[in-house]
Every structure is written in structure tokens, then in C-alpha cells.
Amino acid sequence: NIHIGDNVTVNTGCTFVDCNKITIGSNVLIAPNVQLYTATHPIDLDERLAPVETEDGIKRVRRTYALPITIEDGCWIGGGVVILPGITIGYGSVIGAGSVVTKDIPANSLAVGNPCKVIHQINQTKKL
Numbered sequence: 001n002i003h004i005g006d007n008v009t010v011n012t013g014c015t016f017v018d019c020n021k022i023t024i025g026s027n028v029l030i031a032p033n034v035q036l037y038t039a040t041h042p043i044d045l046d047e048r049l050a051p052v053e054t055e056d057g058i059k060r061v062r063r064t065y066a067l068p069i070t071i072e073d074g075c076w077i078g079g080g081v082v083i084l085p086g087i088t089i090g091y092g093s094v095i096g097a098g099s100v101v102t103k104d105i106p107a108n109s110l111a112v113g114n115p116c117k118v119i120h121q122i123n124q125t126k127k128l
Helices: none
Strands: 002-004 015-017 022-024 035-037 049-054 057-062 069-071 109-112 117-121
Touching: none
Parallel strands: 002 022, 015 035, 022 069
Antiparallel strands: 049 057, 109 117
């Protein structure tokens, strides 16, 4: 479920949990220890551990699902970044080291923090 474009660097210690599609565009830099997680779980206990009636009484069945991750062309993902399920990182964006990306990042953005937030626009005159 991992699709990688041309001229991509993935450094050491990265973790890709590809229960759904992970798409990485061309000319992307991924620093060490980046984690991409497509797998997720419902928040509500009765959805996450659904009660099911059995001959022995009520048992809980774990329910999970997965959402795709997309990193568009020309991005740089800094060291130790965590990207959560369903996220798209837009064209040419840079994600600062140690960030936890919980929401989509628009194209040509510098974004940092936990949770990761856009701090300013970049690449306004450049195209790959």
C-alpha cells in the first residue's frame, strides 16, 4: 500500500503503517524516525470495543479502520515527525522536526508543533 514517486529519500528508522494507501510524491525528503500511521480506532468505547452477544455472555470485539496518507511532491518531513491517519501534506510544504500532524497541511506551508500548525507560507515563486 506504499506508492513512492521519483527522487525520494527515506532516512533511517522510519515506520510506515500501511493498512491503507500511503502516497509519497516525487522529490520528497523524509528525515529519520518519521512515523506514518494509517490505522486508527473509534474514540467511543462502545464503537472501539463493540459489545457482541455470545453464548458465554457479552464480549467486546475490537473495531479498527484505516485512512490514507498523502505527501505531495517537493515536501520535506523533518526528523521524528508523526503523521496521523487521513492526512494530506500539500505540495512543497515543510514539516518541522518533532511535529505531530493531526490536520491537513496546505501546499507551500511551513508547519511545526504538536499539534502541527502552519506558521507561514513558503515557495511563493518557485516550482519544481
